[in-house]
Amino acid sequence: MHEHEPASDATVVSVRAMDIATALALMALAIIVMLECVEIGFGWSEAEGPQAGFFPFIVCAALAFASLINALQAALFPTEDQHGDFVSIPGLGRVALVVAPLAAYIFAIGYVGIYVASALFIAIFMMAFGKIPLVKSLAVGVGVPLALFFMFERWFLVPLPKGPLEAMLGY
């Protein structure tokens, strides 16, 4: 029996806990903004009428209030759905497998340019995620950025970040 337990209990976090955490995070954000609004002035000035912090202050007061109710609702009167899982472990793994390479991709754009980074990202993603053969992955990985290159740099004249490879080729 014991070896089956981890699979059936594969809960990372419940919807209810996530609801409470999100509401608290929004409430914290609202309070930070309200404090900032107090600093820049949220009252009435003779020359300008309502000051710059006036509107964000009201809005964040509403955000804090609504989040308080959302947190209390999830904590005290959870619905049937809120007892369910927010995400399963394999599901979370799949999401992480997209977010991490995506972050690495965005990081790489600054160094090798968007076209080379895109080629690598597409090819590696296809091989790792879809178990697609190397040749096919490379073909799509090179083909798509090439098409994008002609579309943006040539036809629509929208310059995108370029790296050493493009510089070598004279762009």
Add this chain to the structure above:
Amino acid sequence: MIAGSRGNGGACVEEISSLMQGFAVALTPFNLLLMAIGITLGVIIGVLPGLGGANGVAILLPLTFSMSPTSAIIMLSCIYWGALFGGAITSVLFNIPGEPWSVATTFDGHPMARQGRADEALVAAFTSSFVGAFVAVLMITFMAPIVARFALQFGPAEFFAVFFLTFASFIGMSKGSPFKVIAAMCLGFALGAVGLDKMTGTLRLTFGHDELLSGFDFLIAVIGLFGIGEILTSIEDGLKFQGAHAKMRLSSVLTTWRKLLPYWATSIRSCLVGCWMGITPGGATPASFMAYGLAKRFSPNGKNFGKGEIEGVIAPETAAHAAGTSALLPMITLGIPGSPTAAVLLGGLMIWGLQPGPMLFVEQKEFVWGLIASMYLGNIAGLIIVLTCVPLFASILRIPFAIIAPVILVVCAIGAYTVHNSMFDVWMMLVFGIIGYIFNKLEYPLAPLVLAIVLGDKAEEGFRQALLSSQGDLSIFFSNWLVGSIMGLGIVLLTWPLISGLFAMLTRRNATKLADSGAAGE
């Protein structure tokens, strides 16, 4: 009121002649080509998971910077029509709603496909979409000039009242928790407030970061929340497509059209629901559900709904398109978009140097009527393209997700970068993507969040200018019948969840009281 007092007949003739000029503007070979490209791209966007009308248009917006505003809006609005059509293909064939407004189409569309009537369901969906859109465009043609003329008299208080009504209706018409709507909306307002305060020139909420000087661009939010967020949701489920095949023959198109005729009453009702929900920003999604529900209730075959009843395809598709199209009416006349996609188009107008709002009808006649004419032409072109190319579009979904997903992510990143040529925006896109994923799962609505980022500045401006002119007296928002009734309607909508809750409680109590007194009498 002077302009409004003119005879209706005269006004109609004027609109028709303006529309004819609009057709002359829209009917150039270049614009027709753009229309075809726009529709095709739009259908592809509507079919692909992770790309929808709003973020599809947002990503392609930078490509139009070098075009004339008229050509640009023709292409972008055609992408929107295409996306509206495309949602139906995935709903019917794959039981996957490509767009939220096509969820109701899956109820009867997919059972029809499983019974081997996919072609019938698709023809019914496309034709109904076309009818809904066409009625909405007719409505825009004759209503828009009247609304614009009327809105020319609006002052800051009236504009704020309309904004208030817009956002109140999100709360009043929400299906889930109204407090989640408020939270999402206020988060949007707060994000929209970051940066330079246009009225006083004060910097606010930047917390010392130079990147935040110009604030958060809603286009980045749209790409992240809708694009990346949806990809993450799809990936988590380990998406696999299993679909029905569709072949489209001319004979089946004609026989289906003949079958559609008896359902004219459902069509008219769904058009009305759609137009109403589109103008008041209820949006296409609730409109499609409402029309489906009404059709189920009024149809003699109501109990067969959900098992492959053609009426169950006609009703939601007609309403969704009518709503999606009418959402452009408040956008061009008041500068207040009725849907996230309309908001992106509005952002486009500003980038091309046009100021949306009632003055557009006076200053940019050619642009406005070119746009309205292109709505007629775009929908006709759309119907022809989708009817002829269904197998082609359906085959897109047979490409493995492992290929589609990274390409969409790359396209989203490029789209986010090109908005301001800034890498910071690409990082923000990732952050918004994660927020979108979490909000999606917790049922925080994304549409009011996006609209709040877009409209926050203007709503705030109206509010502050009105208060400035009244020296801080809040009664300015109720100072005449016009602003007072808009505000009143807004307050009713805002408190609607409360009112309907109380009402339900009262009727229940009355019922028990009656039962009690009945028992006492015996």
